[in-house]
Every structure is written in C-alpha cells, then in structure tokens.
Amino acid sequence: MTLAAMGPLSGIRIIEVAAIGPVPYCAMILADLGATVIRVDRPENSDLGISVPASRALLNRGRPSIIVDLKKPAGAKTVLRLLDGVDGLIEGMRPGVIERLGLAPRVCLARNPRLVFGRVTGWGQSGPRAPSAGHDINYIAAAGALSAIGRAGERPVPPLNLLGDYGGGAMYLAVGVLAGILSARETGVGQVVDAAMVDGAAQLMTMFHVLAAAGDWPGERGENLLDGGAPFYDTYETSDERFVAVGAIEPKFYAQLLDGLEIDPADLPEQNDREGWPMLREVFSARFRARTRDEWDATFLDTDACVTPVLDRTELAGDPHLAARKTMVDIDGFAQPAPAPRFSSTPPDLPTPPVAPGADSRCVLSDAGFGAAEIDALIADKVVHEERP
Numbered sequence: 001m002t003l004a005a006m007g008p009l010s011g012i013r014i015i016e017v018a019a020i021g022p023v024p025y026c027a028m029i030l031a032d033l034g035a036t037v038i039r040v041d042r043p044e045n046s047d048l049g050i051s052v053p054a055s056r057a058l059l060n061r062g063r064p065s066i067i068v069d070l071k072k073p074a075g076a077k078t079v080l081r082l083l084d085g086v087d088g089l090i091e092g093m094r095p096g097v098i099e100r101l102g103l104a105p106r107v108c109l110a111r112n113p114r115l116v117f118g119r120v121t122g123w124g125q126s127g128p129r130a131p132s133a134g135h136d137i138n139y140i141a142a143a144g145a146l147s148a149i150g151r152a153g154e155r156p157v158p159p160l161n162l163l164g165d166y167g168g169g170a171m172y173l174a175v176g177v178l179a180g181i182l183s184a185r186e187t188g189v190g191q192v193v194d195a196a197m198v199d200g201a202a203q204l205m206t207m208f209h210v211l212a213a214a215g216d217w218p219g220e221r222g223e224n225l226l227d228g229g230a231p232f233y234d235t236y237e238t239s240d241e242r243f244v245a246v247g248a249i250e251p252k253f254y255a256q257l258l259d260g261l262e263i264d265p266a267d268l269p270e271q272n273d274r275e276g277w278p279m280l281r282e283v284f285s286a287r288f289r290a291r292t293r294d295e296w297d298a299t300f301l302d303t304d305a306c307v308t309p310v311l312d313r314t315e316l317a318g319d320p321h322l323a324a325r326k327t328m329v330d331i332d333g334f335a336q337p338a339p340a341p342r343f344s345s346t347p348p349d350l351p352t353p354p355v356a357p358g359a360d361s362r363c364v365l366s367d368a369g370f371g372a373a374e375i376d377a378l379i380a381d382k383v384v385h386e387e388r389p
Contacts, residue, residue, distance in 0.1 A: 007034020007348030168200025
C-alpha cells in the first residue's frame with residue numbers, strides 16, 4: 001500500500017468516514033489531486049443497494065481502505081488514533097450520529113487541535129429539517145434550483161444528482177475543508193466545516209437571482225435564456241435520432257449558426273424577439289432534422305456557432321477533443337474520467353484502482369503506529385475487519 005502521492009495536495013492527509021453520495025466523491029477529488037486519503041469503511045454495505053465489483057467502484061479510487069466497526073467503543077478509539085498528524089476528516093452522517101459513535105467534533109479536535117472536521121449533509125447541522133432524511137432531489141427543490149429546470153408547462157426535471165450531491169455538496173465540502181486546512185496551517189487551530197447541500201445548491205443559483213433582479217429572467221420554467229426557452233440555446237434532434245446542443249447566444253455566434261444552417265437572417269424574426277421564438281424553433285428543428293448528428297458536427301466543427309454533438313457516456317473515450325486532452329483514461333482496463341483540473345507544475349499521478357473494503361486494514365494500522373499484537377487483537381475482536389463479513 002502506498003500512502004504518498006504526487007499532485008498539488010501532496011502532503012495533506014485526510015480520514016474519510018465512508019458514506020454515500022458527496023463524501024466518496026469529495027474524497028476521490030482530494031485523492032486525485034494528491035492528498036493521502038484513508039477510507040474508513042463499515043462492516044456492513046451502505047451503498048444504496050448498488051451491486052458493483054470493488055474494482056469498478058470508481059468513487060473509491062486512489063485510496064486505501066480499512067474496515068472499522070464504529071458501533072463498538074474500541075472502533076471510535078481506533079479511528080481517534082488514526083487522526084494523529086491528519087489534516088482533515090470528512091463524514092456525511094445525519095446530525096448526531098457520529099456523536100453517538102464516539103467521534104464528535106469536540107472529541108476529535110481534542111485529540112488533534114489542528115484538525116478540520118468536514119461534515120456534509122443535505123439540510124446542514126441546524127434548522128428544522130436537519131434531522132430529516134432526504135436525497136438530492138429534495139435539497140435542490142428546497143434551494144430553488146429544481147423549480148427552474150424543465151420544459152415550459154411540464155414538471156421540473158431532476159438533473160441527475162449532479163446539482164445537490166456533487167455540485168452543492170461534494171465540491172463545497174472540498175473547498176471548505178481545504179480552506180480550513182489553509183487556516184489551520186496559519187493559526188494552528190482546526191474547526192468544523194458544515195457543508196449543506198441545500199446551502200451549496202442555493203449559492204449555485206446566485207446568477208439567476210441577479211438575472212431576475214435585472215429583469216432578464218422574466219418567464220416561467222423553460223421560457224428563458226438558459227433553460228431551453230431560447231431556440232438558440234437548446235437541443236435539436238437530427239436525422240439519425242441523435243441530438244446536437246446549440247448555445248449561440250452572442251450575435252456574432254448566432255450569425256455563424258444561421259450561416260451553417262444556410263438560413264438567411266432576413267427570413268427570420270430578430271434573435272431576441274421573444275414573440276418570434278416559436279418560429280425560430282420550428283425552422284431550426286426542421287433544418288437539424290435534415291442531417292445526421294455527425295454531419296452537423298463536421299459542419300460546425302471549425303466555427304464559433306457553438307454547436308456540438310450530444311455525446312452519451314459510451315462515446316467519450318472516442319471523441320477527438322476529449323481524446324486529445326486525455327479527459328478519459330484507462331485504469332486497470334476500465335475507461336473513466338481523469339483527475340481534473342490540470343496543473344502545470346504539480347500534475348497528479350493517475351489514480352490507483354479502487355480496492356475492496358478492508359484490503360489495507362493491517363497496513364493502515366501499522367502506518368499509524370499500531371503494533372502487530374494490537375492489530376491482531378483488534379481483528380480478533382472484530383473491531384477491525386480485513387474484508388466485509
């Protein structure tokens with residue numbers, strides 16, 4: 001087991017108390033960028049019932065795993081010893097749960113005063129909904145984001161779980177923990193980071209509050225510039241039943257869109273005349289249905305018309321642009337997204353493949369200073385496991 005890595009976060013050490021959703025994604029990002037992240041798994045599987053081989057659980061890549069039974073008093077004591085010399089801990093349990101397991105922030109900070117204790121939940125650690133269950137769809141609904149996504153006259157459409165779990169949760173947790181670590185290195189004082197998905201998703205909507213205040217977001221859902229309401233910012237079906245995405249907002253880009261579509265602008269309403277948008281959409285739809293997706297891609301490839309193919313997940317590795325940037329990489333025979341963003345002076349290594357829960361239990365304990373007899377006793381007492389029961 002190798003605990004050191006290359007990258008801009010090399011030297012930062014994190015304990016991840018395994019959870020679902022934003023916690024493993026945040027841990028993956030930190031590990032991708034060179035942090036040493038140790039994943040503390042549970043004896044029981046808590047992965048939403050998703051059955052996937054350990055080697056394909058990509059959110060777990062790049063970090064070793066130890067299984068600790070936190071329901072046993074000795075489990076919390078074991079994790080507390082792992083905190084020595086660590087910069088941060090991340091967890092995603094409901095408020096009060098980790099406290100009942102003996103790993104309350106005050107306990108962890110007493111052990112390591114420089115620790116940044118990162119907590120991510122849907123509702124946050126306070127407020128009327130804090131104790132309640134929920135999922136991404138609930139948090140973005142309460143943040144005012146879900147109501148803005150969908151077609152006019154239809155129901156709101158969940159944008160996968162990208163906006164709450166990963167955008168409003170994992171990313172804000174990562175930024176918060178890293179900011180806390182920078183502060184701790186200056187002051188010697190750690191702190192608790194309360195990352196709530198509802199807070200993050202609400203902040204992601206900042207631009208739309210600005211547009212509304214300026215009178216530039218006058219319509220209901222699906223009737224505005226960036227929500228599919230504008231015919232020059234939407235998707236269109238092609239002759240082979242695939243799709244292209246059009247984002248020709250600026251007049252100079254819109255002119256190139258019309259040129260590629262072989263449409264005379266004199267035959268159309270003005271671009272920003274909302275009364276004329278239905279006609280524009282009808283004309284654009286008919287034109288795009290005349291050729292295949294890839295034919296349109298070739299037409300617009302070297303232009304600024306802002307027209308691109310809508311690729312599905314299986315097409316990414318073969319896309320010329322993504323291939324040139326190595327956006328997708330092969331790790332252990334499995335194509336997956338590469339670490340992002342890119343760094344000119346401290347590029348990270350490629351992540352190591354995910355390991356089975358508990359695969360590194362002995363090594364993690366040994367590296368943390370546990371003696372061989374202690375490790376044997378913890379495993380014999382089923383406080384620590386080398387594989388899931």
